[in-house]
Amino acid sequence: MQPTSKPSEPGLGSAEPRLRSRTFTSMGTVVSLAIPAAPGTAPQASVEELEAATAVVEQLFKRLDRTFSLYRPDSEASALARGELALRDAAPDMRRLYVEASEWRTLTDGAFTAERPDGVVDLSGIVKAHAIREAGTSLLALGLKDWCLNAGGDVLVDGSPTPGSARPWLAGIIDPENRSTLLTAFPLGNAGKHALATSGTSERGHHIWSAGLQAAPNEGFRQVSVAAADIITADVLATAIMAGGAATLALATSHWDVDVLAVKNDGGLLATPGFRNLATAG
């Protein structure tokens, strides 16, 4: 397959890592796993390793989707939403994630919540991040040291695109005003930040709600990216800042070791030092 457009020129310098990736569809989006094509080994070895790892991750995503999807009438989440199942009778996975989401609601002053305005429990705001987290644990258990997992624009990495080096994975951030271009990029793995999550209005509509918190229109955000040590923190805070606006942004940057890049509704950018330093480093 020949890509029609790429943000980077291939073959620019021999130091550029050679990667392989495999993709699958789950949770309404596309998940891709990339690993370095290790130079010292037979090419087929890394392909088989990648495809086996992708199969593990795919099974995990599909298992969680069967439990948590509100698009599947036969899922446990749908049974909960219809009131046919009480939370205390739900699977341990469901109860644990609900508790975790509830804790985040407290921590974010209600900006992140797992309950829709009509009272229905909806964990979709945290399920994908949970799946990414579980997948990351599995990849480490498989013995994979260098990998990059991207699920619909949320990213978790380990190691480096150049095995054995300190080189971080570089994640581009989409410009919500022109999705064929990047706003900037963030080095993942540096300073312990392995996860990047982005929340926005540009693709899946305005599906974010919050408990009583309403950002004023002039301080609202169009897209919020959060880099953190773990994908749950990154994802929850990105969603919370989208919902809660500038107040939640200030809360997040003062309470958690995160870097944030926010695109305001007027197109302006707000960035914490981690995103600024990259800009000045060119």
Place this chain on the structure above:
Amino acid sequence: MLASAAILVVGWQAGTQVTASNASTVTTSAAGTTGGTASGTGSTANGTTGSSTPGSSGTGAGTGSTTGSSSTSTLGASAKAGGTYAGTAVETRFGTVQVQVTIKAGVITDVTALHLTDQEQRSVQISARAAPLLRSEVLSAQSANVQTIGGATYTSEAYLTSLQAALDAAHF
């Protein structure tokens, strides 16, 4: 070296807080006083002690300007050394502001507000705060060799025309 040591003592007596920087080769903290003079203390990572003597105007007098004027006037001669500099606290129409300036090879690479008082007169720490960033400042990243693309969740249909799909296709 003697002069540096003397300034070090003055800086100590002035109660200057020396802050350590993680990345810079030299870490210097300079604090201006209201009289327009300043003393600097040096905390060194590689044996160099930086100090600063700012101009007589600026830091204490700022009314309409915040980070710009106070940072420029606080840097002075030590700017060549490189490092992270904490300016003096300045009363401005925005409240009390103290800036931290990072210098590499004589060039300001970052200006961060260390603390200021908000409208309720509480002191707030904003060193990790998100501050405005110009798009022109990040345009260079367009040419960055990224390995993956972060963005708001795309649908499986939207993926087909996404930059991530192009990357995945390239990583066959």
